[in-house]
Amino acid sequence: MKLPDLTRYAPLGYSLTLERTLYKFGLLFSGFYSLCFIDRYTRSFNNLRDWENKRYVLREGAVMPDFADLIDTAFIGFALVAAMMLCFIAVHYSYHTQGSRADYLMRRLPDRLELHRRCLTLPILAALGCAVCAFVLLLVYFAIYMLFTPQACLQPEQWYKIWRDFL
């Protein structure tokens, strides 16, 4: 698949290589780091049951910890990558004053949005991309949590509790 031409949304003459590399690796590592949820979930799941007579038996009164507690900091990587991308906004603006005062040209263009379009678009899109990836993984992990946790061990209002803690 051919990637869209991003140079229209980057400062003129600015190399996006570093940002692109950081973004790709950032997303990759964030995705890996989020797998710590699976580890926590597996351990909590195993605590729900005992091995008796060559089969697993649910402990009486065993309760699965809340999904929000298991998620904990699993998505911190995405937050950091998003924050890093937003820091590039400052880099993009300052690029216009390094080696020349290209900001003078940008500030006297009839299109008043051109400078901001070139400084803001990609970092904001990248940060939104992080948020989307994190949300998709959240849905996947939530589905795993709901599908594999025995109904008797589930506490109510799991979805609501995520946002209650988050907000």
Added chain:
Amino acid sequence: MIEIKNLTKTYVGKRALTDVDLRLPGGEIVGLFGENGAGKTTLMKCILGFLPYSGEITLDGEPITRRNIARLSFATCEHSFFPNLTPMAHRDFYAVHFDRFNDKRFHGLMDFFALPKHKPLAAFSTGQKNQFEVIMALSQGADYILMDEPFAGNDIFNREDFYKVLLGILEPNETVLLSTHLIEEVSDFIGRALLLRRGRIVGDVTMDVLEEQGTDLMAYIKDTYHYRADRVSRALDDLTGEGERDDK
């Protein structure tokens, strides 16, 4: 016409411009002179809207906004191009953003100064960078071309070529406001001189008037600035103690 009324600009407690009143009609080449810190650059930046100010600046009666900003271009010794881009990439960018971009003038001037069109500007010499800066200001298709010491770093032959080319290519409606310290060099090329001192306009004269008075620009400027011809010899005397020895 650019009209400036009661323009005052203050930088953190320091007045850079004080009650500047000025009219720049179309079709003039105006020299803007003044010592370092007189307010020449500040005046241009206020006209372009880069700095907040008090007072009024209008272009044909309208405030200068994004709607009419394309009628002004700017060449600065600080350079307003993108060092990583080639001249052709700049040409493409200007052509997209400035409806009246003059492609013929751009190529003509690039060829005249023998500037490479496909080499990043970062690889240009200082003189070439200055030339390119002015070429873009002249090619933008603006009615008012503001130049802030555009030839700093260029050799004399280069500058003289530029003055000649400029006189040859300017359309009757194009106005140039040229800030420079090269007073004698531009005196045959400008039609009017503006003198700034400590943020105030202290002189505004046409070259025709100076000719009628039988004086030249340098003499006019020295007179307006109350230049003391003996200040150098007096300073040297003070520094070397010659004066004291003479007294004894």
